[in-house]
Structure formats: C-alpha cells, structure tokens
Amino acid sequence: MDSRNLIRHKTQVVCIGAGPAGLTASYKLCQNQIPVVILETNPIYVGGISRTVNYKGYLFDIGGHRFFSKSQAVEDFWTEILGDEMLTRPRKSRIFYKNKFFDYPLKAMQALLNLGILESILCVASYIESKLFPPKEIRSFEDWVCKNFGKRLYSIFFKTYTEKVWGMSCDEISADWASQRIKGLSLSKAIINSLISPNANQDRAKVTKSLINSFRYPRKGPGQMWEVTAERIKEMGGKLFMGTHVC
Ligand SMILES: Cc1cc2nc3c(=O)[nH]c(=O)nc-3n(C[C@H](O)[C@H](O)[C@H](O)COP(=O)(O)OP(=O)(O)OC[C@H]3O[C@@H](n4cnc5c(N)ncnc54)[C@H](O)[C@@H]3O)c2cc1C
Structure with missing residues (x-):
C-alpha cells in the first residue's frame, strides 16, 4: 500500500x-x-x-x-x-432612497441626477477630498469605501445598505472584504465611462465582480x-x- x-x-x-x-x-x-x-x-x-x-x-x-x-x-x-x-x-438590484430608485451597483450619472445638483456637488467634493486626503489606515469596510467613494456617498448608500444586509457595523467589517466585493468599481471611472459611453458599465461588467448582470440560482x-x-x-x-x- x-x-x-x-x-x-x-x-x-x-x-x-x-x-x-x-x-x-x-x-x-x-x-x-x-x-x-x-x-x-x-x-x-x-x-x-x-x-x-x-x-x-x-x-x-x-x-x-x-x-x-x-x-x-x-x-x-x-x-x-x-x-x-x-x-x-438576470440581475436587477436597486436601492430605494428618498423616494427614488438607484441602480446597484451605482450608475454614476443616474445617481448624481437622482440626488439633485446640490447633493451631487457635495458627493463629488467629498470624493475629491477623499482622494486628496485619504485615511491613513485602511482597516475597515468604512475606511475602504470612504477612501474609494468619499464619505458622503458612503453614508448615503453603502453604510445603510451594508449594515442592513450583513447585520454588522461597517466599522467591524474588514477592508479586505470590501475590496473583494466591490473590486473594480471606481467612481471616477464610472463617471468618465458614463459620459463617454453609456454602455461602458455593461462592458466592464464582464470583468467586475460587483457589476455582473446575470447570475445562477438554484x-x-x-x-x-x-x-x-x-x-x-x-x-x-x-x-x-x-x-x-x-x-
Ligand atoms: C444576506 C446575505 C447575502 C449573501 N449573498 C451572497 C451571494 O450573493 N453570493 C455568495 O457567494 N455569498 C453570499 N453570502 C455569503 C454566504 O452566505 C457565506 O459566505 C456562506 O454561507 C459562508 O459559509 P460557511 O460554511 O463558511 O459559514 P455559514 O454559512 O455561517 O455556516 C456555518 C455552519 O456551521 C454551524 N455551526 C457554527 N458553529 C457551530 C458549532 N459550534 N457546532 C456545530 N455547528 C456549528 C452553523 O449552524 C452553520 O450551519 C450572503 C450572506 C448573506 C447573509
């Protein structure tokens, strides 16, 4: 043997x-x-x-x-x-926020239009701030999303949604988990793509985990x-x- x-x-x-x-x-x-x-x-x-x-x-x-x-x-x-x-x-995920539906993963232009001019400016300003002054230590889900999307978008969409689905504070979820789940979804790329080509999100869906538009289900x-x-x-x-x- x-x-x-x-x-x-x-x-x-x-x-x-x-x-x-x-x-x-x-x-x-x-x-x-x-x-x-x-x-x-x-x-x-x-x-x-x-x-x-x-x-x-x-x-x-x-x-x-x-x-x-x-x-x-x-x-x-x-x-x-x-x-x-x-x-x-086929996949269709939407967040109902302030009486409006937002596609999830977020479509930048749709999100900004739905939020209105003032809120959109605040979101973009918060995003620019996060790029200029990123958090020193990226430990939690909250740190990771704030760094990549800005504090304002984090508090509007990611925090409530994630805490509701996972039943945990975003401060307790590790940054690793965030980077795996929403890898490749970049706000700046999404804005540029939406302006250049409205179908760009679909093309990227082939390679970006969070953007897949169909899935298997028993x-x-x-x-x-x-x-x-x-x-x-x-x-x-x-x-x-x-x-x-x-x-
Ligand atoms: C709302 C929600 C949506 C999700 N969506 C997706 C998705 O779309 N795609 C995806 O891939 N994943 C998704 N997940 C994640 C997925 O459910 C988990 O990754 C997966 O279930 C983890 O499997 P596991 O076996 O490691 O742990 P668990 O599913 O937690 O299973 C652990 C098992 O061990 C048992 N157990 C624990 N302690 C003991 C003990 N001391 N003695 C005996 N038995 C014990 C528990 O009763 C349980 O049955 C989602 C999770 C949630 C909550």
Whole structure:
C-alpha cells in the first residue's frame, strides 16, 4: 500500500458545521474515500446562512444569494450538484432612497441626477477630498469605501445598505472584504465611462465582480444546493448529525 492510501485509510475528519464550507469540504473528502462526520448545531437546516427555510410550504432564503464565481472549478462543482436545477437569472438590484430608485451597483450619472445638483456637488467634493486626503489606515469596510467613494456617498448608500444586509457595523467589517466585493468599481471611472459611453458599465461588467448582470440560482433557493450536497455526502458514506453543537 502506498503512503497516500495509508493516509486515506487512517484519516478521519470531523467537520464542524454544515454550511457551504463544511459541506463542500466534506463532499470532496468523501469523493476521496476519506470518512467524514459532520456536526451541525441547527436541528433542521443545512446551508448555514445560505439556507432556505420552509415556512408553511413557502420557501424563504435567509439572504438572496447570487451564485457567481470567477473560478471555473467552483462553477463546475455547483453544476455537478444541481445540474439543470441551476437557473441563470438576470440581475436587477436597486436601492430605494428618498423616494427614488438607484441602480446597484451605482450608475454614476443616474445617481448624481437622482440626488439633485446640490447633493451631487457635495458627493463629488467629498470624493475629491477623499482622494486628496485619504485615511491613513485602511482597516475597515468604512475606511475602504470612504477612501474609494468619499464619505458622503458612503453614508448615503453603502453604510445603510451594508449594515442592513450583513447585520454588522461597517466599522467591524474588514477592508479586505470590501475590496473583494466591490473590486473594480471606481467612481471616477464610472463617471468618465458614463459620459463617454453609456454602455461602458455593461462592458466592464464582464470583468467586475460587483457589476455582473446575470447570475445562477438554484430553482428552490440557495439552500437546495446544500441540501442536495448533504444527501450526496450521506450516499457516499459520510455521517451528518443535526442539532449537535460543538462547544
Ligand atoms: C444576506 C446575505 C447575502 C449573501 N449573498 C451572497 C451571494 O450573493 N453570493 C455568495 O457567494 N455569498 C453570499 N453570502 C455569503 C454566504 O452566505 C457565506 O459566505 C456562506 O454561507 C459562508 O459559509 P460557511 O460554511 O463558511 O459559514 P455559514 O454559512 O455561517 O455556516 C456555518 C455552519 O456551521 C454551524 N455551526 C457554527 N458553529 C457551530 C458549532 N459550534 N457546532 C456545530 N455547528 C456549528 C452553523 O449552524 C452553520 O450551519 C450572503 C450572506 C448573506 C447573509
């Protein structure tokens, strides 16, 4: 027996949590014949904060999840699990602010027109100020957005939206996370592009994560992905204990 097989036979993995991370890791381990035991606090649902809950026969997502990855391996994994149950849907996200809809990600010209002349001038002035005097330390989501969009746009759009969706203060979310989620979205480029070519945002959408205009979505919500993954793990011999909290 070679050493890899020996490791395979001797290794057992206990995975804490049946969220996307735990289930994906467990699925891959099972495929490699490594025995896995998953311990999940929730007595009913797998999927962690990507779960879909059933209330009186209606399915509710804890958060609306877009399935989009730059990694082909990740996209292939989702297809492997759900096949045709993965639908492609157009994206439309808007923020309702002061009785007006603002496309999200922001379209600079639309945002400035909706805000009115005075507010727009204040936003642009605040943006210029952030470029001239950037914060010394970029630690939090708040620092990162203020540096890239100016304090005023941050307080109008990013702060309330982000805190509502994630249930955390922007001061507690790391700058790394902001740079991953809204990478490539630059206010100055957006303004220039809107002036030069109204379709420029769409072209950039091909390369900018936050601007994608379609995404994949399981037919019965994100939880379906993790429920099927859990079933496959069990079929491959993995063990899943629900309602089991690890202290
Ligand atoms: C509103 C919202 C929108 C989102 N939109 C997107 C999106 O569009 N696209 C995207 O890719 N991501 C999105 N996300 C992020 C995505 O939900 C998370 O990145 C993902 O769920 C993280 O998976 P995880 O397994 O690391 O953690 P979790 O989903 O948090 O799962 C952890 C699991 O471990 C269990 N657990 C924790 N502690 C213990 C313990 N001590 N013992 C036993 N079990 C334990 C929990 O009960 C849970 O089931 C969104 C999140 C939210 C809230």
